[in-house]
Amino acid sequence: MSTVEVATFVDEAEARFWDAVNRAYEFTDGLSNLKTREEYRGDLFGCRYPKHGCKHENPDRHNPLAFLPWCHRWGINPMSVTKAELKRWVAELASSGQASGTQARRVSAVSSFYDSLFADEIIDVNPTHRLRAKEKPKRRTPGTAGRALNDAQALALLDAAETDSGPRRMPERSALLIALMLCAGMRVSEAINLKIEGYLAEGDQGAQITYVAKGGKTITKAVDPYVDEKIRAWLAVRPATSQLPALQAGARTAKRTLLSTEGGQPLTRQTAYRLVRRLGEAAGIPGTLSPHDLRRTYASISIQEGVSIRALQLDMGHAKSETTEGYDRSHHRPENAPTFTVGRRLARVREERERLGSAFEEWAEESVELAEASVAVAAELWEDLDDD
Incomplete structure (x- = not known):
């Protein structure tokens, strides 16, 4: 992306921006799950550490495409962002080569932040809801990524x-x-x-x-x-290992x-x-x-x-x-594909028919032998009767 001139905030605009940042920290701090808090901080601030707790030695480790740093870079007030500005941010995410699932997660995190502001009646509408479905990054279709072991x-x-x-x-x-x-x-x-x-x-x-x-x-x-x-x-x-010490008197370890x-x-x-x-x-x-x-x-x-x-x-x-x-x-798995399933069923039917056919042939042979033996016995009886 070509180098552009970054807009400069006046004091009032700067104050509005940092008000949005503080509200975003309040939003992430209110999330109950630690992993979710870290993910949302990364998507909103470009750094997963809590407020005033960044441990990165190099600021370049912060993601410049995270939503709030991106707004600051372009001089955009997050509290009054427009649909056109959001589309620019989404376009930059796409051009960065990030996976579609990652892009969708970032937009979802921003949308959740605005949902909280809307619920608190701080804003009148969630600006991300103005994006049409085709303008939003798509999450991958379930079942298309990863694998399972046999x-x-x-x-x-x-x-x-x-x-x-x-x-x-x-x-x-x-x-x-x-x-x-x-x-x-x-x-x-x-x-x-x-x-x-x-x-x-x-x-x-x-x-x-x-x-x-x-x-x-x-x-x-x-x-x-x-x-x-x-x-x-x-x-x-x-x-x-010993239990970790309590943070304050009376607190559980x-x-x-x-x-x-x-x-x-x-x-x-x-x-x-x-x-x-x-x-x-x-x-x-x-x-x-x-x-x-x-x-x-x-x-x-x-x-x-x-x-x-x-x-x-x-x-x-x-x-x-x-x-x-x-x-x-x-x-x-190939063995679970319909073609293999049909093949296995037909093989079982064929095997059953062959088994039954073999059993019928054995029965028929035994029946013939029994009939022949019966005829021989009958013939002997007739001979004995003739002699008498």
Whole structure:
């Protein structure tokens, strides 16, 4: 993009701009889910850190296409942005080469911010609603991205995790992380933020875990014996760390995350991603394996085994059933294609007919032999009668 002259604010315009920034911080601070707060800060401010808490040494790390920095660069008041200005921002997002899903997420974050302003009667209309559907970036169609492992790959990954060895590697932790995502369907953020106190060895339905899911929803689910076994195995070797100190007198001590580093610190998303990629390579799985591929595998296997979409939707914490259906990758497998299904059915029918035909021929042969024997006996009887 060519270099352009950046507009300069007068004091009043500058004040209006920073009023919008402060309102945006109030909006993001009010979001209950930490991951959502970080994503919205990144889309609105270009930095995921909270207000006055930026730790970036280089300001260039801030995203210049985030909505508020973009408005500041062009001298636009976010409180009175026009449709034409919004279309310019969307066009710059598209020309930057960002994926359509990322563009759609950024527009959605801005739209949510304006929805909050409209609900508080600060603005009269959400300006993003003026954009026609064809002008908004499209989110990817559910079920078109990512993959699910087949049975052999899933078992190979579990084996690789259980035998994860080498300097500073903990097979119990690797096995538990994979089990939580592949066998319990948790998101990577949910798995690494699961608290020790969220595990109950003997709940109403046996072993169970309670955690905060995407959107701030609290989910309690029973876990099968395999996952329970991996939790117990990890707790037996987990680095012992003291409870974090209370922030103030009378406050409860912070809960510890179940998964941790060698030093007892919470496991980061980056560490989890690297671990999954490394285990995928060790298991001989082609391509780059991501944590969300394990969640898709969990959903695909559940659907193939007859779990209802509604039950799976509640289990996975989805707001819409369409999202759950989009996780099913079983139709991507050749053996599940209609042509293979029809072929298998015809093969079974042919085999059944051949089996029945063979049985009929054997019966017919036995019947003929029996008839021949009967005729021979009858002939002998007639001969005996003639002699008499």
